[in-house]
Amino acid sequence: MDSFFPFCYSITMDTELPTIFSAKRTSFVRTSVIREILKLTVENSDILSFAGGLPNPHLLSKDILSSVMESVVKDHSRFALQYGDSSGYLALRTQITEKLTDVPWVTSDSISITHGSQQGLDILGKMFMDEETNVLLEDPVYLGALQAFSPYQPNFFSVPMETDGPNLYWLEEILSQNKIHVFYINPSYQNPSTYTWSVEKRKQIATILDEKEVILIEDEAYRYLDFLGNVYPSVSSFRERNDLTFVLGSFSKILSPGFRLGWAVVPEVYRSLFTAVKQGNDLNSNQFSQVVVSQLLDQMDWTKHLDSIQSYYYEKQKILSSLLKEYIPEAKFVVPEGGMFLWVEFPDVLQKEMMNQCLASGVAMVPGSEFSQVSKLSSYFRMNFSFLEKEEMEVGVKRIAKVYRDINT
């Protein structure tokens, strides 16, 4: 094929770590192809990237940010520039309780601030997972969860996903044939599939998990990114077994990933353990960012802000969807209700060939096989639409179309 790039980029899709002295668990450490691709796109700005999950940084008003920074330095620096409570800044925990969760039993004491929701995954992995733990995942599954959990060496099980949530037949089969200890879910606009659990399935599965005494880790990173402004009730809100229920949230998508803050809703019986693990990990979360985010939540018109994010992403989703329909009508995808991705099947391609040809042609996507422990997903790719501008998306989709035609003729 005609490559206008001088080099042929090739990214290895296997975990390649040196065979050196290290703990046994490190053979389970996973590298991320996404991060490799991100690095490549940073080094070469000619590559148009649908690969990352980067929110658009212009969605946070500079005026408000400037005024908040000024007030934090002027009025809160004694506090913002210090070590802090391992569970997090109380004012921020209270705001999360009031604005950002629907779990009925939540108080500010149940909230722990984390260094992104990714840290919540690591802490819960450390708390619950060893060689004897059976962990159920969605298939496909959020790659970051695999990265966080794998070093703790649990046994993974996977339930196939449908567009409205897990396949109930297989879920009941797995739960009846195995003692599942932990179920990790990402029920709203899932990364990567974009599938969103229906309210009916949320209720049914909450009841099943109660009966089977399964610990639930509900990852709600995309909760507020519904294109029409809907907010689904969390699965956790339907559970009776509060003591087995954890919810993870994130400010990365609704404010900015730059502040690197998320939170965990932690049931009372596990609070002291969660805090002790957090202390061992990093003592406490970034105090300066916590004060800034708390001030932002106070001073912004929150409804209006969410509204503008939601409409912006809706617009971008429609653009990418129609470009794909125009240039690659064979591509199949379910139009999502929210989030920042399309989960696209390109029939009859070999994933590795397609990915490397795309990179050589100056466009990046994430191969679907990254997101599964069990399925090949070998013609799937995850495409982000939040980062590129409209014109860039068009050029990018054209490049993908050319690669697809070249491979398929």
Next chain:
Amino acid sequence: MDSFFPFCYSITMDTELPTIFSAKRTSFVRTSVIREILKLTVENSDILSFAGGLPNPHLLSKDILSSVMESVVKDHSRFALQYGDSSGYLALRTQITEKLTDVPWVTSDSISITHGSQQGLDILGKMFMDEETNVLLEDPVYLGALQAFSPYQPNFFSVPMETDGPNLYWLEEILSQNKIHVFYINPSYQNPSTYTWSVEKRKQIATILDEKEVILIEDEAYRYLDFLGNVYPSVSSFRERNDLTFVLGSFSKILSPGFRLGWAVVPEVYRSLFTAVKQGNDLNSNQFSQVVVSQLLDQMDWTKHLDSIQSYYYEKQKILSSLLKEYIPEAKFVVPEGGMFLWVEFPDVLQKEMMNQCLASGVAMVPGSEFSQVSKLSSYFRMNFSFLEKEEMEVGVKRIAKVYRDINT
């Protein structure tokens, strides 16, 4: 005794975590009495606290901070408000290479930015420590290292500390009788003992560790807090075996703990593993803080800034030392060369009784037994002098003196 507080505070010194479903490793998770005491002193502002290790937040100029914040929001927000490289912001890594390390083989590629140096300890624990790893510690040892390492269940060994570094006889005995895989050290103004390794011992021990092929984790959190502005050569700088040498640094004591940033110097062979573990832990460090700290390093007169921190802490150390000599002449301590602590022996006291009576009298210190796996250190306390003002220190020392007299009569 006369307690002017209505309640008698009592802090449990045992790890008390609930017996609930959790991974095996959680029985090795340690809570920190320091953090419990900190929480108490935050809840009750009448307690004068020598317990924390809190730098003085006034040592960072508000004017510079304001102007940096303004420029970051105005000129760097597209970058500062985004996800970032898992190894950290390149500009900051380059500055660390140039200003903040003496390890001769360091390049910006060897630096990984961490969420405080505590995260460096956790990552290295995850990388190297399991039930088969033999880890040598100083005795006494930095409590945060015990918290980070313990959940990975290594076998701990301890070498007794002298005022100029480890006892060489015991070091050689331990190394000849056991295969030690990792040695964790805090050689300058150690927390808690304040002891500083002599240059001679640094050289000798570097050679011994090379011969025995021991991985060194050199924690340099206090490196730049010498009262006279000296900077000791790192133990790592004397090693031949660069591939077994890790150095941890921190911005908490030289800029502010509020930005929660540290770094690790990582040898080439371990870089990809370190970065993969970091990704699983939290994807990347706080991008906003990294840009702010990088700008601060650029715009501050660094020599002058360190100078003012050093003289300030020197002054505070002299005040606490002379107060102790005046009011409790029985108290024994080695006057440190730097850092933010005194390591004080109060002869003939029962630690738990002393601690609880002190808390009831409105003054806090950290009991020495917290810092050892093997020694009782039952009459030692760690006293911080960086946080309280002069007048508060005097009131605090008088309260301690009264408790000491009450117990000893």
